[in-house]
Amino acid sequence: MTAGAERGAPTGRRAGVTISQVAAAAGVSRATVSRVMNGRSTVAADLADRVRATASALGYEPNPHARSLALGRTTTVGLVVPDLANPMFQAVLRGLSEAAAAQGHRVMVAESNEDPAEEEVLAAEVARRCDGLVLASSRLPDERLVALAPGLGPLVLVNRELPRLTVPSLTVDYGAGVRDVAEHLLALGHTRLAYLAGPGSSAAHQARSAALRSLARERAGVDLVELPCGSTFVNGHASARAVLDSGATGVVAFNDLVAFGALSGLHELGVAVPDRVSIAGFDDIPFARYTTPPLTTASVPQHELGSLAWQRLWSLLGDRPPQHNVVFRPRLVVRRSTGPAPR
């Protein structure tokens, strides 16, 4: 089955005219072609023109892998997320992809399925293939991340900080955000709150859980129960019964997805929202305002997290001074899924 590689091979293996062919055709050395293609130093104008002409005549396009090998850089950045189905991460991806594209870079995505072990392998692998890596909402324990980070090359963290290491991070003040949500519920007269917990490995979850507990401790007469849940619609849906059984009238969901799931599950159980129980989410994903009822949530600048991550990475890649870390303050967005506590 030795099919000819020339012109339009059957299954479509790309042809590939090489720099040598161009050099030969133009009667110059490969070095010269390379210089012209890269707009390097001074090449006599006429020669340069000749090279450009034959290059385009032959349809020459430098082989990116050969360049990567020679230059030690691809024009690709990686993004590793726990769950591509989460609109939050989709938004980060878009923000990153857009910004990177504007600078001629592509992005390679990988999802770890919320599994720290998988994430560790993926991060290493993706980092190896790219000039830099953005790790969003890493589910890795601090010590693993600290151990891993130096080997990953240029790295930017989203939704996660690494105190002991100086890696650029874009974070969100989840403690303050979830506190705002809880205060909102308390102000509405709810005294028994349920927190639908995120994945145990999620730093975002840990921050929220801690902030809620400390709030409950400070305030007299506030009852808080933490219900193990997860990060998906399905997880939230499955928690509806537990929410009901908990006797809570106000629920703080780990994120909007979970909130929607709970909303839908409670609806099926015949529980009116917000009449009997109020539900709030987190993130303010695009559809949060269009559900029934529209979701009260804490807004997080998802897209911007992605684009800023690119800026940080870009600085790193150019050995330019690192940009400042930023922590975003979530903004409470009150919609109709929360209301006064029932009497």
Add this chain to the structure above:
Amino acid sequence: MTAGAERGAPTGRRAGVTISQVAAAAGVSRATVSRVMNGRSTVAADLADRVRATASALGYEPNPHARSLALGRTTTVGLVVPDLANPMFQAVLRGLSEAAAAQGHRVMVAESNEDPAEEEVLAAEVARRCDGLVLASSRLPDERLVALAPGLGPLVLVNRELPRLTVPSLTVDYGAGVRDVAEHLLALGHTRLAYLAGPGSSAAHQARSAALRSLARERAGVDLVELPCGSTFVNGHASARAVLDSGATGVVAFNDLVAFGALSGLHELGVAVPDRVSIAGFDDIPFARYTTPPLTTASVPQHELGSLAWQRLWSLLGDRPPQHNVVFRPRLVVRRSTGPAPR
């Protein structure tokens, strides 16, 4: 600024122990190391063990770019979509990414922003860097696509066919789907229908437009007006006024996003849905059932489109017999955004 490249360079340039170092340390040739690393032919067991030991001791990991260059293949596939913000394409991405990951491949995404010119450049570039390419809902005119395709290497088309070329395609019978939607509206007593048109360059739009026109032609007493719109939430929102002015009581939106936009715009204009106008979307994106009111739509197997695309590509990459093309029949999903025509 000649920083030492050895052990943990400042900005984090990846170190990179090479095959030569492993070979030297293990006292064998690079070829042997290569053979061991790739589980090739027979290498004496003891030697193999020694190599493996020193490799892992040194933390050796083959450089993917060098492999790509030598082997002529990366383990990466590309995906080009018109709009990453569309949940439909996000789902395709997930389907593709999941399936590809199961076979050890990564995906590189790029979005063309609905711009055919940009798409053409992107497709070529991404194809060059990957083993194969899936082009989703290409906005390229047939002739451009036909001209481009052969140079792209292994290619799979989603939401698009190329009659003159034999490239694997996964399509959806949009004509039948949109017809189902329209019939549903007609059965509810609507006689004046508005179609919120998608991008002119979209094959999906063209198919829907044609099917609707032919339906209107067949049926007596059916009024159809096509309103230029687009593919996004914002486009749909901006069309609300035009919908109202058109006097239509039933609207068929290009996709769910447009339908949501229209829903929201009409709501702001104080128009009750479905009491005064009925709206149907297309795709059945994940949130379609959770909006207010839940959206009537034609369901399309988005995730499956992505995973099947991977299968097709995988066959192509292995020079295995091409799999059969499939055309999915959308399924009408009636929810509460459509109802009886007002009297």
Add this chain to the structure above:
DNA sequence: CTGAAAGCGCTAACAC
């Protein structure tokens, strides 16, 4: 300003 030559890190014939 241009060419020759070495090398990026790996794989694959081809000999021993």
Add this chain to the structure above:
DNA sequence: GTGTTAGCGCTTTCAG
């Protein structure tokens, strides 16, 4: 079985 040799296609000193 294992080492030697020659690339994969490009960039980049280093001479001239």
